[in-house]
Amino acid sequence: MQRPKHILFVTPWIYDFAAFDFWMKPLGLLSLAALFRDNGYSVNYLDCLMDHDLADQAHRKTRRTEHGTGHFDKEAIVKPAPLAFFQRRYYRYGIPMGLFRRKLLSIPPPDMVLVTSMMTYWYPGAFEAIHLLRASLPGVPILLGGNYATLCPDHARQSGADRIFPGPGEWHFSEIIKTFFNDRPRILPDFDDLDTYPRPAFDLLGRLDQVPLLTSRGCPFRCSYCASNQLYPKFMRRHPLRVAEEIFDWHDRFGVRHFSIYDDAFLVDPPSLALPLLDTIVQRKANLSFHCPNGLHLRQITPVLSRMLYRAGFRTLRFGFETFDPDRQATTGGKVNNDHLIAAVRYLCEAGYEASDIGVYLLCGLPGQTAEEIDGSIRFVQSLGAKPYLAEYSPIPGTALWPEALQSSPYDLLNEPLCHNNTLLPCAGDTLPEPAYRELKLKTRMSPR
Numbered sequence: 001m002q003r004p005k006h007i008l009f010v011t012p013w014i015y016d017f018a019a020f021d022f023w024m025k026p027l028g029l030l031s032l033a034a035l036f037r038d039n040g041y042s043v044n045y046l047d048c049l050m051d052h053d054l055a056d057q058a059h060r061k062t063r064r065t066e067h068g069t070g071h072f073d074k075e076a077i078v079k080p081a082p083l084a085f086f087q088r089r090y091y092r093y094g095i096p097m098g099l100f101r102r103k104l105l106s107i108p109p110p111d112m113v114l115v116t117s118m119m120t121y122w123y124p125g126a127f128e129a130i131h132l133l134r135a136s137l138p139g140v141p142i143l144l145g146g147n148y149a150t151l152c153p154d155h156a157r158q159s160g161a162d163r164i165f166p167g168p169g170e171w172h173f174s175e176i177i178k179t180f181f182n183d184r185p186r187i188l189p190d191f192d193d194l195d196t197y198p199r200p201a202f203d204l205l206g207r208l209d210q211v212p213l214l215t216s217r218g219c220p221f222r223c224s225y226c227a228s229n230q231l232y233p234k235f236m237r238r239h240p241l242r243v244a245e246e247i248f249d250w251h252d253r254f255g256v257r258h259f260s261i262y263d264d265a266f267l268v269d270p271p272s273l274a275l276p277l278l279d280t281i282v283q284r285k286a287n288l289s290f291h292c293p294n295g296l297h298l299r300q301i302t303p304v305l306s307r308m309l310y311r312a313g314f315r316t317l318r319f320g321f322e323t324f325d326p327d328r329q330a331t332t333g334g335k336v337n338n339d340h341l342i343a344a345v346r347y348l349c350e351a352g353y354e355a356s357d358i359g360v361y362l363l364c365g366l367p368g369q370t371a372e373e374i375d376g377s378i379r380f381v382q383s384l385g386a387k388p389y390l391a392e393y394s395p396i397p398g399t400a401l402w403p404e405a406l407q408s409s410p411y412d413l414l415n416e417p418l419c420h421n422n423t424l425l426p427c428a429g430d431t432l433p434e435p436a437y438r439e440l441k442l443k444t445r446m447s448p449r
């Protein structure tokens, strides 16, 4: 009998001015690993961001929280030429190069490597990983996918990968194994039914401090600054009971107590997903904690939903509010208005949350946005006792706001994804000068009145 083909999955380093592990795990890449494994392939995982091997952690300088966040190890590096002008240090976040090479040698030689990518402006990490893999594994096909490959496919063709695969990897699975191994799939999900997709192979990470959940793909809204619809044109959800089964399975088999929610639209239409799911979690009395680093929708918050979120253990709440300016709320997609925020804070507090537990994302640096607008939004959030967080705008190719982003930015957004980096505030013009931005950032840290 033929030995099963070995497939290696790689999460690259992050090259950036700042990066923090805010419940970050390679959910998409490990979903593909699960699909390969279900089809009889043997799979391995190499994480450039973190060493998951407990026996090999002596080099680590950074600590992690017990709920699954923490700093990455990092090394200061020379800025790439397009960012040389920017007065901040630039880092490679993740494990040392030497450890990467050692780990690569310690696993069975792969027959194929799949590299993922997340932010468009993190591509140097993917390029570096591909370069090193190519040098160590001559002749082995290296494939690149993920958000960068989906949003900047032409640029990604310079990565050195043999092929790039934009969009959900599941859609390409048959083609990949046919092209490279002349194989045919034994098991394929029904692409229109998320309940048939395999669960991400997080077991490959070893000890699990937290597990991210994806109960849906896409979003029914169409906000002008957001990539959700390009990445997942159709809004699809899982059955709440399948999600509950997944949660309790991670808990029962791996002792996981902390979960993060990666959905773009977790709370949309609560009776069809959130309410039955929360109800099942409450019934189990399993003492779990849930964290929502990716913003939740405010307009769905009702007294009932607030109580259920509280009782089910939703501890880290972040909502996408973006601005208190009604005109901008309307022109960017109309997902929320000020009354939604006022009502949500009231209901959540009545349910048991402290107002300061309620994190509210505010977009900062949109084309034409003024410091006064952002200041007003911060004050509005603080006047309710909630906690504002600035989300610096990263322009994304293909979004409705992209043409305006190109016009407003002094940088070459079109040809150089490094310039999408939100730290640059690439589309903030004279209406948001750097000192004003720094002052606003400080204001978000002041205690609410």
Ligand code: B12
Binding pocket: 018, 019, 020, 022, 023, 024, 025, 026, 027, 028, 029, 031, 032, 114, 115, 116, 117, 118, 119, 120, 121, 143, 144, 145, 146, 147, 150, 165, 167, 168, 169, 170, 172, 214, 218, 225, 226, 227, 228, 231, 262, 263, 264, 293, 294, 390, 391, 392, 393, 394, 395, 396, 420, 422
């Ligand atoms: C969860 C999330 C986060 C998490 C972290 C997640 C993580 N794993 O690292 C948190 C909350 C921390 C986060 C933070 C930010 N995020 Co974010 N995030 C997301 C989100 C919602 C989901 C990502 C995800 O896991 N998707 C689900 C899985 C299934 O998809 P996937 O990983 O892409 O994998 C699939 C395919 O890509 C493909 N695939 C993947 N790899 C490979 C490899 C091969 C070989 C193949 C064939 C296929 C393939 O197949 C997979 C399965 O279908 C996306 C939006 C989205 N819907 O994707 C935004 C998104 C990526 N984030 C974005 C932004 C702007 C940010 C922030 C900058 C926000 C801010 N202003 O502060 C920060 C930056 C963080 C930092 N500097 O450290 C933007 C991207 C911007 C850009 N220019 O690239 C996105 C697209 C959201 C948006 N509004 O448009 N984010």
Ligand code: SF4
Binding pocket: 219, 220, 221, 222, 223, 226, 227, 228, 229, 264, 265, 320, 333, 335
């Ligand atoms: S509601 Fe959120 S996820 Fe949906 S399109 Fe708007 S910003 Fe994107």
